Amino acid sequence: MDMREPVMAYGKTKLTMEEYLQWEKTQQEKHEYYRGEIFTMEGHGDALAMSGASHRHNKLFSNLFMGLSFQLKGKYCFPYGSDMRIHIPENTLYTYPDITIICGDFISSEIDEDTVVQPTVIIEILSPSTKNYDRGEKFTLYRDIPALKEYILVDTASIRIEAFRINDRGNWELEEYKSVDGMLRIPAVDVNLPVADIYEGTKIPNL
16 A cells, blocks of 8 residues: 555554554544555645645645535535545545545444545545555545545646546546646536636745
8 A cells, every 4th residue: 555654553553443443533643544454644734745735735725625615505515624534345445535525415434423435526635745645546445435426636736636537437537637727627516616716825836
């Protein structure tokens, strides 16, 4: 799972899901769980590898979350921040996306009522330490979610948004946005966000 080393908990590296959930309640930092192993969540608002990336990460999150909250107000879907944990029963992953959009009823994990299992849209804000994982293996794991319709990656180093959408044939298609003149479409929840608004205040060169 990426190149990270598993975290030891309870004096061992392999835990049941129930043990992970109990242990996670005692931790200040967030951790992922996958097939019995626990991994530190890198790049989620802590010390990021690139100077200025933490500010950009937080600013991008704020811009996205405010825009989504405004457009989704009173609708069927609701956005959640990185405190929302999701679980994928099909492959065991527990993780905390930067932004999760839930449509309809909040369907909890069978073993934890505070963990959701059926997100419609997931948005990850890339960091230097996690971008390869987010684009690769994590996306592979996310594709096991039956309800997932869109997976969106937002770069912190340049103006670049990758929006993956599942089509009518069940295949994932990519649409990229590389200009501030663009409009990020999220058709699964009927939202359109100006790219300029998403990157406002990030101080990315050539913005």
